[in-house]
Amino acid sequence: MSCDLCGKSGATFLVRIEGVAYDVCSDCRRHGEQIRTVTPRKRSARVQPDEHLVVRADAAKVLRDARSKSQKTQAEIASLAGVKTSEWQAWESGTRTPTIALARRLEKLLNISLTEQDVVSTTTVSSSPSSQEFTIGDLMKKR
Numbered sequence: 001m002s003c004d005l006c007g008k009s010g011a012t013f014l015v016r017i018e019g020v021a022y023d024v025c026s027d028c029r030r031h032g033e034q035i036r037t038v039t040p041r042k043r044s045a046r047v048q049p050d051e052h053l054v055v056r057a058d059a060a061k062v063l064r065d066a067r068s069k070s071q072k073t074q075a076e077i078a079s080l081a082g083v084k085t086s087e088w089q090a091w092e093s094g095t096r097t098p099t100i101a102l103a104r105r106l107e108k109l110l111n112i113s114l115t116e117q118d119v120v121s122t123t124t125v126s127s128s129p130s131s132q133e134f135t136i137g138d139l140m141k142k143r
């Protein structure tokens with residue numbers, strides 16, 4: 001941000017001059033009444049953990065194993081998970097992948113691990129704090 005009074009870059013003070021707020025540099029701050037120090041706004045780097053979760057590549061095997069351990073039929077376990085049997089079958093065969101939300105539910109339900117941190121997107125997002133949503137969407141498009 002440049003100084004509103006002299007145009008120099010590095011205006012770090014917000015002052016009031018005749019009722020108007022100006023961002024000014026340290027040289028010009030004496031011209032007005034200081035309101036507060038302007039701190040560069042840092043976007044919070046905190047992200048929702050779920051945003052970086054991806055369904056594991058071996059989800060189909062994990063689901064098959066979990067079901068055989070639970071000794072339930074596909075229909076039974078699908079109904080437990082609240083999905084259609086055909087949906088469950090597709091997951092087990094790997095033709096379809098559960099959504100993250102469903103995978104999270106299945107993890108709790110079956111005490112399994114279906115998701116993992118997507119390391120790539122975590123790195124990319126933290127290095128470009130301008131727009132997290134865009135970054136994640138962008139990554140998905142590339143897949």
Ligand SMILES: [Zn+2]
Nearest residue numbers: 003006025028
């Ligand atoms: Zn100035």
